Amino acid sequence: MTGKTPYEVPTEMREFAERSVEQARKAFDGFIDAAHKAVDGAHGSAESARVNAQDVTRKAMTYAETNVAAAFDLAQKLVKSKDLTEVLQHQSEFVKSQVAALQSQLKDLGVAAQEVAAKAAETAAKATKMK
Template identity: 80%
Template sequence: MDGKTPYEVPTEMREFAEKSVDQARKAFDGFIGAAHKAVDSAHGSAESARVSAQDATRKAIGYAEANVAAAFDLAQKLVRSRDVNEVLQHQSEFLKSQMASFQTQLKELGSAVQEAAAKTAETAAKATKTK
């Protein structure tokens, strides 16, 4: 050793550095917290959209099944028809019935789409408020 006193960091500088590190840590923790909220809200919106799409798909499949069943019923009636008048009567009844079914199905699907959009918007709005 050459007898020189070692360099000491002044107390004020250490305190300033400590405060800076604490502030940086708090800022980082805030950033991470916001990132977690964003991920959670995105997941919530995606999950809501997925469930709504799944429900709409199930409805559409149910409608398709009902429509095909009605077509098979018509086919069975047509095969059993005794004359042209009976064929025309069955076709007429089928068309009236299917038009009513299609109207109901379209209304229900429209309502389902509106409900899904409202849920998605609500989830997105909640996510935005919590940020």
Template identity: 45%
Template sequence: MSTDKTGFEIPDQMRDFAEKSVDQARKAFDDFMGATHKAVSNAEDSANAVQAGAADVNKKALNYAEEHVDAAFKFAQELVKAQNVEDMMKLQQDYLRRQMESLGEQAREFSNSATKAVQDAAKATQKK
């Protein structure tokens, strides 16, 4: 068991249980994401020019969601291994910083993709 200066203890059995729970949840999520990616691929096969732009934006949004959930699982795995409250606080701070950086970049990419999809859809509509 780990003990910090405040007397906070995490029993080894609880740590093992938490780690197994995170691993099981991760596997279930990975299976779900595999099925979701397959469904997105199948939908894209039958999409036309207008839907292609929307599919790209949707796929990007799905990938962003997957990245954030993946980061949350990694954070949870690190958190259950923390030895004390100070480690937990440091992990939380690092996680939040990385997520904010990621969100900023993803917002820029998403905006560019959405703009391109709208422009492509407008061009396809004008050609008819």
């Protein structure tokens, strides 16, 4: 019992996990398509406010889609990992990339929200002057 063999995932279990991840990815893609259609079909009371809000919503949905795709990619790597060391490496790389992506996404959404607020204030000021 001096030589321990590393734990290996049985082939059947790995194949099942891969199919499950792929099915989940397809289901999510269908959800995203439906959500995009819902955003495209949304109606607002003021056209400019609607367009601005729609742009921010699309941006947020794109980020969510990107983040979920990254999670599916991680899941795919994890089910193909041969040992715990490889699992931990994939997890570490994922966390680092997601933290960087989140910082960038939050900054971008903050800028977009400020632009929407500025445009809304400008529109409200113009409407007040017209009265």
